Amino acid sequence: MADTLELISSNCAFGGWHKRYRHQSVATGTSMTFAIYLPPQAASGKVPVLYWLSGLTCTDENFATKAGAQRVAAELGMALVLPDTSPRGDGIADAEGYDLGQGAGFYVNATQAPWAQHYRMYDYVVDELPALVETHFPVTTQRAISGHSMGGHGALMVALRNPGRYSSASAFAPIVNPSQVPWGQNAFAHYLGDDRSNWLAYDSCQLLAAAETEIPMLIDQGEQDSFMPLQLQPDAFASLAQQRNWPLTLRRQPGYDHSYYFIASFIEDHLRFHSAHW
């Protein structure tokens, strides 16, 4: 593993430290940036980790600067790890639209040219980044995962594909059924090819229908989210969960849209939810 970390910035926050790093990723074959918030408790012992997967157009900085999660993470003694949403840089495949290419990796391992060379975000967030974090920082192997929109898809999908690896999973406005909605269909056709049977291993509804090991889940969905009817469709996931008696709480939040104002309003609940399941 290429595991040399270059510190980009370090800021004291709520008695802990928010740090950004760059490193050479084996999974993507590129330089990758991530951030970690270490709560004050990490100065004297190991702490559990919440992995946060961001949505389309985001870097690690959107959540760090807009969600307001560090205060509660400091109280709960929880590290936050914030990966980027794709490989980036000159010479890395990209597309015109904001929903494909750089900033839109969809947390899959691409199999199709030109994406397959670097777009391996599934391996990066599931294996490489946790191994790196657990080697270099005072963290336990107790993990939880959460995310927003494309990152909500990532969090639910990764948790369902890896039973026992995460104590709990949560999401804000996730794309729960990517193989059936335009954002997911566009991304999966480019990254995974036209054979739709290859898409199903990354579709949370498909994975939930076949899942055997329960993992507690919390989803928040704003009722004024303009992306909900076409792209998100949380009811598809909720009705499967109900049929399977799956431990999912889906909360529909009146008045809230898709933005980080929504995330900031409920992130405390998500951190407390994960903390209750360590």
Ligand SMILES: N[C@@H](CCC(=O)N[C@@H](CSC=O)C(=O)NCC(=O)O)C(=O)O
């Ligand atoms: N108007 C936006 C469209 C993209 C967008 O809404 N991105 C969301 C995630 S959507 C699903 O994955 C986001 O989190 N944006 C960053 C933010 O800080 O709000 C645009 O063109 O940016």
